Amino acid sequence: MAAARVGLASHALHASSSSSTLVRRLPHSRLALLLYPPRILPTYLRSCPYVSAAPARPRPRRLRAMSQSAGTPYAAELAAAKKAVALAARLCQSVQQNILQAGVQSKPDKSPVTVADYGSQILVSLVLKMEAPPSDSFSLVAEEDSEELRKDGAEEILENITELVNETIVDDGSYSIFFSKEGILAAIDDGKSEGGPSGRHWVLDPIDGTKGFLRGDQYAIALALIDEGKVVLGVLACPNLPLGSIGNLNGSSSGDQVGALFSATIGCGAEVESLQGSPPQKISVCSIDNSVNASFFESYEAAHSMQDLTSSIAEKLGVQAPPVRIDSQAKYGALARGDGAIYLRFPHTGYREKIWDHAAGSIVVTEAGGVVTDASGNDLDFSKGRFLDLDTGIIATNKQLMPSLLKAVQEAIKEKNQATSPL
Numbered sequence: 001m002a003a004a005r006v007g008l009a010s011h012a013l014h015a016s017s018s019s020s021t022l023v024r025r026l027p028h029s030r031l032a033l034l035l036y037p038p039r040i041l042p043t044y045l046r047s048c049p050y051v052s053a054a055p056a057r058p059r060p061r062r063l064r065a066m067s068q069s070a071g072t073p074y075a076a077e078l079a080a081a082k083k084a085v086a087l088a089a090r091l092c093q094s095v096q097q098n099i100l101q102a103g104v105q106s107k108p109d110k111s112p113v114t115v116a117d118y119g120s121q122i123l124v125s126l127v128l129k130m131e132a133p134p135s136d137s138f139s140l141v142a143e144e145d146s147e148e149l150r151k152d153g154a155e156e157i158l159e160n161i162t163e164l165v166n167e168t169i170v171d172d173g174s175y176s177i178f179f180s181k182e183g184i185l186a187a188i189d190d191g192k193s194e195g196g197p198s199g200r201h202w203v204l205d206p207i208d209g210t211k212g213f214l215r216g217d218q219y220a221i222a223l224a225l226i227d228e229g230k231v232v233l234g235v236l237a238c239p240n241l242p243l244g245s246i247g248n249l250n251g252s253s254s255g256d257q258v259g260a261l262f263s264a265t266i267g268c269g270a271e272v273e274s275l276q277g278s279p280p281q282k283i284s285v286c287s288i289d290n291s292v293n294a295s296f297f298e299s300y301e302a303a304h305s306m307q308d309l310t311s312s313i314a315e316k317l318g319v320q321a322p323p324v325r326i327d328s329q330a331k332y333g334a335l336a337r338g339d340g341a342i343y344l345r346f347p348h349t350g351y352r353e354k355i356w357d358h359a360a361g362s363i364v365v366t367e368a369g370g371v372v373t374d375a376s377g378n379d380l381d382f383s384k385g386r387f388l389d390l391d392t393g394i395i396a397t398n399k400q401l402m403p404s405l406l407k408a409v410q411e412a413i414k415e416k417n418q419a420t421s422p423l
C-alpha cells in the first residue's frame, strides 16, 4: 500500500514570511541598532550577561497582539509561548528558503543540525525571558547546546547564527536586544536544564523534524511548559502545514493558507490559528469509532519508526487507508484537529525518546479530546528529566478507538517478538 506524503514544500515556501533574511547578510544592521535611543530591559533580563540593551526601533510589531484572557490558567505563559514560536518560525522559514546556502552541521549522532536550529532556540529563550511572568529561576530543557559551536572550525557558523538572530530581532521590532557571539553561545546554553518532577520547566525542540526541514517538508517548533512534573501548556508552530486540514490522503491541501499554530492549556481545550495571525479556533480529534474507517499517521523517515510493525497494527484494525507519513510533531497537530484518527510511533530498539519530542504535541492531542499513551497504555511521564521512560512506543487516538488500538498494538508486538526470537 502506498503511503501518502504530506510535503507541500514548494507551496509552503512561496507562502512563507515576508523576511528576506539571508544567513550571511546584514553588516549594517548593528550600526542601525546603535543609532536609536535606548529602551529599558525588564529587570529579570538586566542581569543577563550576554545581551546588550540596544535601541527600540519605532516600527509596528509584526506579531499579532496575543490576548491574555483573565482567569485562564497560564494565560500569560501561553501568550509568551505563542509569540516565541511564531518568531522562531519566521527565522526558520527564512532559512528553509535559503537552505542550500545556510550550511548544515552534523551532530555526533549524525542527525542534521542547522543554523536555524540554534537560532530558533535562542529566539524562543529570549522571548520567554522577555514575556513570560518571571519565576524563581528560568529553566529551559532544550535540544541544542553550544558544544559543537565552541569547537575550532565553527567560527563561520557561529557568525551566521549571530547575524541571523540579530537580523530577525531587528526585523520584528519588538525588542532592542543585540547578541554578541559569546552571548549567542551563552543563550544556547540556557537550554541545559535537566527538567524533573518539581518546579516549572519550559521544554523546547527548536526544530522538530530536522530531516523534513532540510528536505523542504514538514517541521515544527515545539514548546511546552511542565509544572510539577505535568505538561500544562503546549504550542506547536508548523510553518508548512495547511491551516485548514491536510485534506485527502494523497497529500493535497483543502485550502490555500499554510502555517498552523496549535496551542493547548491544561483544562482549557486545544486551538489552532494561523501563524500569520487569525482568530484561534477550537479543535477536537475525530469521532470515528470504527477503525476500518480510520487513517493513521507515522514518521516519514523509516529509520524513526518501525513501519513493518505499524503496518501489522493497521492490518489488525482493518484500516483501509494508506499511512500518512509526515515529519515532526505536526502529526500531533493534524491528529488533534481530526485530519486522521491514529498516530503510531515505534522507534527501533535502543532509541530513547526525549521529552521535547512529545510534550507539546501530547497536550495538544489530549486537550483536543484524544489519548496519548505508550504501547502498554500508560500515560507519558514528563517528570523524569530529559528522557521519557516508556514501554516500546507511543500511540495516540480518540477515546473510542483506544481500546481496540491498544489490543492490536499488543498483539502485533507479541507476534513480532515471537518472529524474531531465536527459539
Ligand SMILES: Nc1ncnc2c1ncn2[C@@H]1O[C@H](COP(=O)(O)O)[C@@H](O)[C@H]1OP(=O)(O)O
Pocket (backbone or CB within 6 Å): 111, 205, 207, 208, 209, 210, 211, 298, 299, 300, 301, 303, 304, 305, 326, 327, 328, 329, 347, 348, 351, 357
Ligand atoms: N533513530 C531515531 N529513531 C526515532 N526518532 C528519531 C531518531 N533519530 C532522530 N529522531 C527524532 O525523531 C523526531 C522526528 O520524528 P519523525 O520522523 O516522526 O518526525 C525528531 O525529534 C528526531 O530527532 P531530531 O529532532 O534530533 O531530528
Ligand SMILES: [Mg+2]
Pocket (backbone or CB within 6 Å): 205, 207, 208, 209, 356, 357
Ligand atoms: Mg525533535
